[in-house]
Amino acid sequence: MTASDIKRIAYIRSIPISRAGPYIPQLAQAVADTGRDARIFYTDGDCSAEDFPGGTWEKLPEDATPDQIVDRIRAWDADGVVSLSFPDEAGLRDAVVKEKLARYGIPMVSNGLEPSRLLADKWETKKILVDHGLDTPQGMLIDGTLLKNGAAGVPVYADIIRLKAEEIGYPLLTKAVWGSSGSGIRFIRDRADLEAYLASPDEGNFVLERCITGELCTVELVGADGEYAVQPLCFTGPTGGEPTFAFWELRSSAPRAADDAAFAPVAEKLKKLCATLGISGVINLDIIYSGGTYYVLEINPRVSGATALGVAASGCNTYLTMTDILLGQWQAPAEPVLPRRRWSLEFPVNNVTAAFIQEAEQALDIVQITPTLVVDGREYGGLLIASCEYGSEADFLQQITALDATHDVVSPDMLAQLKELFTSPAAQSVR
Ligand SMILES: Nc1ncnc2c1ncn2[C@@H]1O[C@H](COP(=O)(O)OP(=O)(O)O)[C@@H](O)[C@H]1O
Ligand SMILES: [Mg+2]
Secondary structure, eight states, X not given: OOGGGOOEEEEEESSOGGGGTTHHHHHHHHHHHTTOEEEEEESSSOOOTTTSTTSEEEEOOTTOOHHHHHHHHHHTTOSEEEEOOOSHHHHHHHHHHHHHHHTTXXXXXXXXXXXXXXXXXXXXXXXXXXXXXXXXXXXXXXOHHHHHTTTTSOTTHHHHHXXXXXXXXXXXXXXXXXXXTTTTOEEEOSHHHHHHHHHSOOSSOEEEEEOOOEEEEEEEEEEETTEEEEOOOEEEEEESSSOOOGGGSOEEEOOOHHHHHHHHHHHHHHHHHHHHHTOOEEEEEEEEEETTEEEEEEEESSOXXXXXXXXXXXXXXXXXXXXXXXXXXXXXXXXXXXXXXXEEEEEEEOSOOHHHHHHHHHHSEEEEEESSOEETTEEOOEEEEEEEETTOHHXXXXXXXXXHHHHOOSOHHHHHHHHHHHTSHHHHTTO
């Protein structure tokens, strides 16, 4: 099928469309402008002409099965499909949808079953990372069945874990092999913690790995067929010890010349990894930067909560790129990493009112304001994503300080962190 044959494009989305900021609306408008029909099939939140301009929308049940999704997409007579879904379960679901649609000759930009299945497994992912010369925290696979039934079958299994733990070194943590959003993470500070863990292990298989103190980063790659673009790296908070809730931290894509240069060879290896795995669409990675090394924690084969942060920094709309891939119009850029064109920042905000949103939109380059963040059914405070042109840092600080004085939205600590970021030596380089 060529680009001119694809007239009707279906999008699948599993979290509120609004969480993508202006980037899904921009996508819908761009598709409509080429005279194609776009329809978004979504399972969460609402949709209106503002969310999907020029296109149409259809709500699916939240627990829609792959077969139900395939039926609805075929009923609409789509020529091609793009997955804009996350988190992991939704990404995997769409991998199954892709496989099923292929039987009807309907192409879909989403990762296929093989890469999705492998990357859903944190131990398989580690092996793939090592094969590609990437760094990942040293660890071992814990077979939960062996550990629980050790007394009956392999009584020395717990001893093996004890010895490996000494070799890797404390502190350690365990993560469920198929876990996501921090599920199954147990922090193991020392031998006593390990003994407590061995005495009451959780169900299932786990990765036991070195807990690294450093800076958490996230990055997204988008592309297909050996051609990939790497969005600018985002730094999302400190690591070491018990993981905290990601969205309470200042998250930013900020100029850091030396750290960006150190990331370039990692980006090249990641592109090769994408080519070997046959990535079609997006991967998002969680990484810890520590002592000059980027340790990859995991690879999520789908868009993520950090997509908007990267897109705001580079100006390259991931969602639109996925459509270009579907249309056979995608060509990877020559740069190892897409250039960062501006600051992109995300931080928590409280007391979000309509008046605050209106004033913030006038004063700042707002990408998106989420009044209440809902993750796994739990409500958190608000979240603000904004960009800031190089050279406008002082103005940004002045505006956010003034907004806070009127609306009491940002914690003093967050204001101090913003100030520190904007006045860092790296920030001086872009003035
Ligand atoms: N080896 C590690 N050292 C320090 N912190 C870690 C480590 N592994 C995970 N974490 C923390 O736990 C969070 C979740 O781990 P991650 O591997 O990304 O799994 P998932 O997001 O699928 O639950 C990370 O964002 C990080 O804050
Ligand atoms: Mg993660």
